[in-house]
Amino acid sequence: MSSVWPRLEPRLAEVQKPARYIGCEGGAKAKAPDDALVSWLFTYPDTYEIGLPNQGLQILYEIVNERPDGRADRSYAPWHDLEAIMREEGIPLFSVEHHTPANEFDAIAFNLSAELTYTNLVNCIDLAGLALHAADRTGRDTLVMVGGHCTYNPEPVADFVDVVVLGDGEEVVGEITEVIAEWKNHGTFDRPELLLALSAVEGCYVPSLYEATYADGRFTGLVPLHPAAPELIEKRTIADLAEWPYPKEQLSPLTEVVHDRLNVEVFRGCTRGCRFCQAGMITRPVRERPADQVRTMVKNGLERTGYNEISLTSLSTADFSGIESTVSGIMADADDSGCGPISVSLPSLRVDAFGVDIAAELQKGKRSGLTFAPEAGTWRMRQIINKLIREEDLYDAVESAYSQGWQRVKLYFLIGLPSETDEDTLGIAELAKNCVAIGRKHSKRASVTVSIGGFVPKPFTPFQWFGQNTSAELQRKVNLLRDATRKMHGVNIKWHDPKATLAEGIASRGDRRVGAVIEDVWRNGGTFQEWSEHFELERWTSAMDRAGLSIDEMVYRHRTEDEALPWDHLSAGLHKDFLWEDWRDAIAEVGLPDCRWTPCYDCGACTGYGIEHVVASATAPAGGSQGTGQDLSVGSAVPVKLLERSK
Amino acid sequence: MKLRLRYSRHGKIRFISHRDTARLMERAFRVEKLPVTYTEGFSPRPKLAFGLALTVAHESEAEYLDLDLVTPVELDGLAERLTVALPDGLCVEAVVPLEPRSMSLQQAIVCCGWRIEVIGAPIDDVTNAVAAVLAAPERALERERKGKTTVVDVRPAVISVEVHGETTNGVQLYAVLANGELTLRPSELVRLLDAELAMTGLACSLREGRVCRTNQWTNADGERHEPIVLNPTGAALAQLPEPPEASRPREIRAS
Numbered sequence: 001m002s003s004v005w006p007r008l009e010p011r012l013a014e015v016q017k018p019a020r021y022i023g024c025e026g027g028a029k030a031k032a033p034d035d036a037l038v039s040w041l042f043t044y045p046d047t048y049e050i051g052l053p054n055q056g057l058q059i060l061y062e063i064v065n066e067r068p069d070g071r072a073d074r075s076y077a078p079w080h081d082l083e084a085i086m087r088e089e090g091i092p093l094f095s096v097e098h099h100t101p102a103n104e105f106d107a108i109a110f111n112l113s114a115e116l117t118y119t120n121l122v123n124c125i126d127l128a129g130l131a132l133h134a135a136d137r138t139g140r141d142t143l144v145m146v147g148g149h150c151t152y153n154p155e156p157v158a159d160f161v162d163v164v165v166l167g168d169g170e171e172v173v174g175e176i177t178e179v180i181a182e183w184k185n186h187g188t189f190d191r192p193e194l195l196l197a198l199s200a201v202e203g204c205y206v207p208s209l210y211e212a213t214y215a216d217g218r219f220t221g222l223v224p225l226h227p228a229a230p231e232l233i234e235k236r237t238i239a240d241l242a243e244w245p246y247p248k249e250q251l252s253p254l255t256e257v258v259h260d261r262l263n264v265e266v267f268r269g270c271t272r273g274c275r276f277c278q279a280g281m282i283t284r285p286v287r288e289r290p291a292d293q294v295r296t297m298v299k300n301g302l303e304r305t306g307y308n309e310i311s312l313t314s315l316s317t318a319d320f321s322g323i324e325s326t327v328s329g330i331m332a333d334a335d336d337s338g339c340g341p342i343s344v345s346l347p348s349l350r351v352d353a354f355g356v357d358i359a360a361e362l363q364k365g366k367r368s369g370l371t372f373a374p375e376a377g378t379w380r381m382r383q384i385i386n387k388l389i390r391e392e393d394l395y396d397a398v399e400s401a402y403s404q405g406w407q408r409v410k411l412y413f414l415i416g417l418p419s420e421t422d423e424d425t426l427g428i429a430e431l432a433k434n435c436v437a438i439g440r441k442h443s444k445r446a447s448v449t450v451s452i453g454g455f456v457p458k459p460f461t462p463f464q465w466f467g468q469n470t471s472a473e474l475q476r477k478v479n480l481l482r483d484a485t486r487k488m489h490g491v492n493i494k495w496h497d498p499k500a501t502l503a504e505g506i507a508s509r510g511d512r513r514v515g516a517v518i519e520d521v522w523r524n525g526g527t528f529q530e531w532s533e534h535f536e537l538e539r540w541t542s543a544m545d546r547a548g549l550s551i552d553e554m555v556y557r558h559r560t561e562d563e564a565l566p567w568d569h570l571s572a573g574l575h576k577d578f579l580w581e582d583w584r585d586a587i588a589e590v591g592l593p594d595c596r597w598t599p600c601y602d603c604g605a606c607t608g609y610g611i612e613h614v615v616a617s618a619t620a621p622a623g624g625s626q627g628t629g630q631d632l633s634v635g636s637a638v639p640v641k642l643l644e645r646s647k
Numbered sequence: 648m649k650l651r652l653r654y655s656r657h658g659k660i661r662f663i664s665h666r667d668t669a670r671l672m673e674r675a676f677r678v679e680k681l682p683v684t685y686t687e688g689f690s691p692r693p694k695l696a697f698g699l700a701l702t703v704a705h706e707s708e709a710e711y712l713d714l715d716l717v718t719p720v721e722l723d724g725l726a727e728r729l730t731v732a733l734p735d736g737l738c739v740e741a742v743v744p745l746e747p748r749s750m751s752l753q754q755a756i757v758c759c760g761w762r763i764e765v766i767g768a769p770i771d772d773v774t775n776a777v778a779a780v781l782a783a784p785e786r787a788l789e790r791e792r793k794g795k796t797t798v799v800d801v802r803p804a805v806i807s808v809e810v811h812g813e814t815t816n817g818v819q820l821y822a823v824l825a826n827g828e829l830t831l832r833p834s835e836l837v838r839l840l841d842a843e844l845a846m847t848g849l850a851c852s853l854r855e856g857r858v859c860r861t862n863q864w865t866n867a868d869g870e871r872h873e874p875i876v877l878n879p880t881g882a883a884l885a886q887l888p889e890p891p892e893a894s895r896p897r898e899i900r901a902s
Contacts, residue, residue, distance in 0.1 A: 010816075010856075013704035018662035024734050252674065254660065254734055255667045306674030306732070339677045341691055 001033035004091045005099040015081040019255035020048035023096035026252035031071040038180045040064050040072040041095055041105040045120035048076040053259040057111050059246040060173050070177045073097040077120045093127040102128035106180055107143040112150035115507035116529040118157055119522040134162045134208055139189045152282055153459040153567040156507050156514035158207035163198050167235030170244045172203045199229055203236035212512045219511040221564045234571045239611045241289045252305040261309035262301040266294050270315035271595045275386045275586050278458035279315055282572040284605030286613045291322035295329045310344045318350035321615045352393045356400035370401050373412040377427025383589045398435045402442040409448050415477045416455040416469030425477045429484040436490035447490040454501030456508050460572045462582035467558040468505045474498035499537035505555040511566040517543040575604040648719040649745040652712045653875040660736030665700040675732035684715040698752030707860040711752050711874055741875050756826050757866040763833045764856030766817035773818045774810045776843035804831035817856050833858045
């Protein structure tokens with residue numbers, strides 16, 4: 001394998017933040033290039049600062065490098081300045097470890113966490129020197145694979161990728177490595193044979209083995225082109241997080257990145273059942289890491305990296321059943337270590353006083369801001385989205401925060417939710433005003449930042465049938481809130497650009513025809529679409545026009561129960577009728593409690609895979625999970641369907 | 648207890664920024680469990696005092712950092728242990744105790760030695776340009792700071808420049824440039840030489856290649872002193888000369 005470093009190095013001083021391109025992180029693996037091994041290039045299709053902390057990529061990177069038959073490097077999307085130099089000098093996309101050209105790897109695997117990175121995916125394939133479309137790649141050409149949350153509707157990128165991998169990657173990455181190794185040993189390099197072999201691996205979807213059908217301009221289904229192609233592709237789920245204590249050596253970068261701290265995943269999955277939340281639906285069931293393993297991973301990670309900040313990650317960390325003892329254990333270990341003060345953050349704080357008390361305990365060293373996500377402004381709306389936070393829970397939480405010294409509280413809300421009225425929207429301003437009033441009792445400088453996002457319905461959620469609000473409607477609601485909060489002292493409002501929300505909507509639920517739109521946007525210079533300075537909606541709307549596609553049809557329209565969805569051939573374990581039922585319940589304003597501590601609703605996620613929720617402790621956290629209707633001030637009895645982890 | 652560190656930066660890691668270096672040092676100190684003093688308040692920070700910033704992409708053989716410790720530590724082997732805790736390319740060359748009221752590094756350094764590769768002109772033309780700059784009584788340079796352009800006579804900041812032969816891509820210079828009230832950066836020296844070539848009507852443009860800071864000097868009694876002098880033979884501490892008096896910057900041989 002070759003290296004682009006001699007050509008890259010003399011030009012690197014010309015670009016912004018050249019440290020993005022040199023690797024050398026703590027924990028980086030430097031398994032030497034060797035054609036006898038199956039080589040992977042794990043790539044995040046956005047900047048280094050955003051991509052490096054991605055835990056999914058880091059986990060797979062370690063697992064492959066531990067295998068005797070594999071090796072892996074990493075790569076990230078180059079910023080515009082370097083891209084111009086690369087195209088001028090003919091330097092292809094490269095790995096940061098060995099500066100090996102991307103097209104010398106057996107596979108390049110992208111993490112897709114955000115739809116607006118799709119044009120960067122295309123750009124990276126092109127920069128790698130590979131044919132853009134899977135159909136044009138032959139023989140030993142590098143396999144293009146994608147994984148991550150966005151792959152639950154991979155159709156918009158189906159033309160560009162060879163293999164889509166659904167669900168947890170820990171086990172399947174090894175199985176794919178073995179298939180590729182065998183194919184390489186074979187020596188015939190018959191690509192269709194490899195793709196067929198990969199389609200037989202559970203969790204792998206090979207788009208080229210299927211053809212989409214349409215009638216009257218509407219998607220009607222996907223037809224297998226080969227008898228061996230499975231009709232339904234199931235996601236992969238690892239049963240026990242304890243068997244996968246990865247990353248064991250989290251990368252500690254040389255230069256500043258987002259989430260620049262030690263991240264330890266405490267559980268995967270969430271059963272709160274917030275109806276807008278794709279992550280909570282597709283990652284079921286809940287699988288908690290044993291509390292003592294969390295503590296060991298934190299202790300080892302701090303000693304190895306020198307970080308003084310830890311994040312305990314999950315979709316709702318305060319719901320971790322051993323949270324209090326885990327936290328006190330971590331703080332005790334840190335005191336003993338002599339490494340100086342540390343702070344622990346919980347990325348998703350529970351909206352009640354209990355959550356704040358934990359945060360206060362954690363952030364003795366360094367006090368960052370507190371963020372709560374009530375998501376909607378009225379109780380009616382919160383029942384519809386199944387985020388059953390009572391107004392008084394929020395007020396208790398902010399009271400507790402301001403009284404313990406925090407000056408600023410950030411509140412996250414969504415607008416454009418199903419059946420939303422202006423009263424619901426304005427409820428956001430009302431909540432913010434009341435929160436500031438509570439804060440002013442404690443400090444004159446108390447303030448609330450309200451962060452507003454436009455709702456994009458996602459596949460495999462009860463809202464997958466809902467017609468997204470138009471960008472004009474979202475802008476109108478933003479204006480309503482801006483006007484309502486203008487004279488509220490201490491309330492600051494920030495919002496996500498409704499135009500970007502529309503582009504995300506196109507990519508989220510589009511079918512295969514959206515591939516042409518993504519390619520068009522890319523050809524017209526639309527990379528880094530998550531960066532507001534590089535986003536122009538006009539590129540997307542004109543590309544839709546050129547592709548003969550309608551935004552009304554694809555984004556704004558409510559879908560019906562009987563119509564084919566572009567992701568019907570994939571399974572996240574959830575029964576479609578469970579989702580439909582939940583969608584009807586939403587419209588009827590009926591909430592659904594968390595099933596961790598209440599009986600099962602048979603959503604399909606556990607039963608389909610023969611697994612169950614795995615919790616570190618059989619005792620629910622004080623207050624149980626919000627939305628269970630339990631008394632939030634005390635601990636609660638443990639319900640029936642709970643599997644206690646065997647020691 | 649106060650400590651002064653001398654460290655070097657070579658290879659790929661030369662592309663990190665000054666802030667990056669600070670973060671990496673802080674992490675290495677925590678890995679080595681150095682009892683660094685922290686500032687008070689909601690966001691405690693370790694008390695570190697960096698010397699001159701090193702430009703992104705420049706290498707160095709002589710960077711400095713002072714730090715405050717709550718309790719004394721064993722210095723024997725500390726430089727080696729910190730080097731292990733730091734990423735490849737950052738190397739702690741020596742650690743010495745510092746007198747409580749020493750002048751800060753930023754104030755104390757009067758000039759730096761630089762190895763500068765210039766690319767884009769033959770060695771003879773570069774030699775002539777160097778001679779012309781050194782022979783001139785003054786040399787104006789345009790500088791842009793915060794959107795305002797000023798013209799400064801930077802000639803006094805060019806203390807010495809020598810031509811040291813050719814590299815693969817260009818010409819190797821060795822320069823001593825002033826630091827303090829009037830500071831000259833290597834890139835500015837290259838601009839001066841480029842302007843000199845332009846004045847003689849030569850149609851070439853000079854740019855900066857590899858640059859390495861070789862020395863930082865303080866001034867005491869009209870003589871230059873490195874804040875920490877490295878012992879090239881790696882001799883033991885027992886062979887150290889008598890420490891200079893406290894009013895002068897310390898010059899200590901370290902292993």
